Amino acid sequence: MPGWIWIVLVIFMFAMLIAGGIYAFAKARAALGKLGGLSVHLRKVLEAVEQGADATAPSVPLVTQPLADTAERYENVHAQKLQRKQDRKARHVQNWQRWEKFNSESQGEVRASMAVSADTYAKTHEGGNR
Secondary structure, rough: OOOOHHHHHHHHHHHHHHHHHHHHHHHHHHHHHHHHEEEHHHHOOOOOOOOHHHOOOOOOOOOHOOOHHOOOOOOOOHHHHHHHHHHHHHHHHHHHHHHHHHHHHHHHHHHHHHHHHHHHHHHHHOOEEE
């Protein structure tokens, strides 16, 4: 190989090393910026959780409260759960009714267009096969 090709290859190698270093530095800097934004967001979320936990924390441990209070809380949560399940089922029924209506209308249109197509075919092909 001629000597000048080695010089071109060495220059190209150094150019790629410099370009790779610049690229890696840019990506590292962007990652650090995102990491800083993440830490700020995480700090805000954790502060909100701590404030919410202090506000909703019972004054006495749940184990020491009367059983009637626990039963009442359980009943309320269970009623909410059943209501959500009933609402979900009602939405499901509504969606299926809407689809059944859409499909029945679509099938009626398809049947009508098929009837028109059959009539048109019969008119154009009267007199048997050609």
